[in-house]
Amino acid sequence: MGASFSNTDFSGQTLKLGDRVTWAIYAHCGECAFCRDGLPQKCVQLFKYGHEAVSDTGEGSSGGMASYIMLKSGTPILKLPDTIRDHSATPINCAVATAAAMIRESDCKLDAHSVLLVMGGGYAGLSAVALAKKQGCGRVLVFETNMELHKRCLEFGADEVFVPGDQAAIECLNKWTHQRGVDLVLELAGSTDAAQLGLDQLRTGGCLILAGTVFPSPPLRIDPDQIVRRCLTIKGSHNYRPEDLITATRFMCDTQDKLPWGRLVGGVFSLEDCNEAIQFAKDHPGQRAILQMC
Ligand SMILES: [Zn+2]
Numbered sequence: 001m002g003a004s005f006s007n008t009d010f011s012g013q014t015l016k017l018g019d020r021v022t023w024a025i026y027a028h029c030g031e032c033a034f035c036r037d038g039l040p041q042k043c044v045q046l047f048k049y050g051h052e053a054v055s056d057t058g059e060g061s062s063g064g065m066a067s068y069i070m071l072k073s074g075t076p077i078l079k080l081p082d083t084i085r086d087h088s089a090t091p092i093n094c095a096v097a098t099a100a101a102m103i104r105e106s107d108c109k110l111d112a113h114s115v116l117l118v119m120g121g122g123y124a125g126l127s128a129v130a131l132a133k134k135q136g137c138g139r140v141l142v143f144e145t146n147m148e149l150h151k152r153c154l155e156f157g158a159d160e161v162f163v164p165g166d167q168a169a170i171e172c173l174n175k176w177t178h179q180r181g182v183d184l185v186l187e188l189a190g191s192t193d194a195a196q197l198g199l200d201q202l203r204t205g206g207c208l209i210l211a212g213t214v215f216p217s218p219p220l221r222i223d224p225d226q227i228v229r230r231c232l233t234i235k236g237s238h239n240y241r242p243e244d245l246i247t248a249t250r251f252m253c254d255t256q257d258k259l260p261w262g263r264l265v266g267g268v269f270s271l272e273d274c275n276e277a278i279q280f281a282k283d284h285p286g287q288r289a290i291l292q293m294c
Pocket of ligand 1: 028029031032033034035036040042043045
């Protein structure tokens, strides 16, 4: 039964039984003020997969730790290219799409002269580094507190990696920008200190995109006078639009054999061993635990 249906994904590709797909982290109505304004992830009827409270009856159960999942109406579904491997596709609809959204939200035209500062070398931070480099960004510096993760930042395209507080990083940025300051800062470390450090490195006309601080955090020190006189842009970016899912999918398809994505996966676990997987993720910051359903 059903009076309204479609066999195409949101990009217009025909779907057939057996196709592999990815989907946005949310379902949205497509009609409310937020949806019409390009913020479907803030829809008044928003449903977020893996974020809803689960009742005793199982209502709200919607996460990926399951053999099957029922997608709600209003979920942007995207057919995956045949060439993309399952493990490569896994992070597309979270970390990679989020990084793609941040760069899009910045409105920065990244080119050979651009200097980008990425706060945090986790999955989304690495995605941002690699995406920016692929878009032609001249220089990328990453601040990452965990020195064990520095090498992989370089492997994903960062030109330099430093621990926050290292004066050599500031000297490096000053040298790259001739004391001008960086064009764009992407905050993915999830701390006010990181956001502050990034904000303080912006050039006149520069842009700070915040995405990591998704919980109540201490306030930033911002002098409104500086925002005005230096024409700064400070913008929040939470989740992403469907178009970012397309960008992320194409990017992953292009880079799955060129970048060491596989090394970000620390272990593959069966659904029955999900507790082990959770413990592994806790014990190995910066490494992903993948649950294999079949
Ligand atoms: Zn809506």
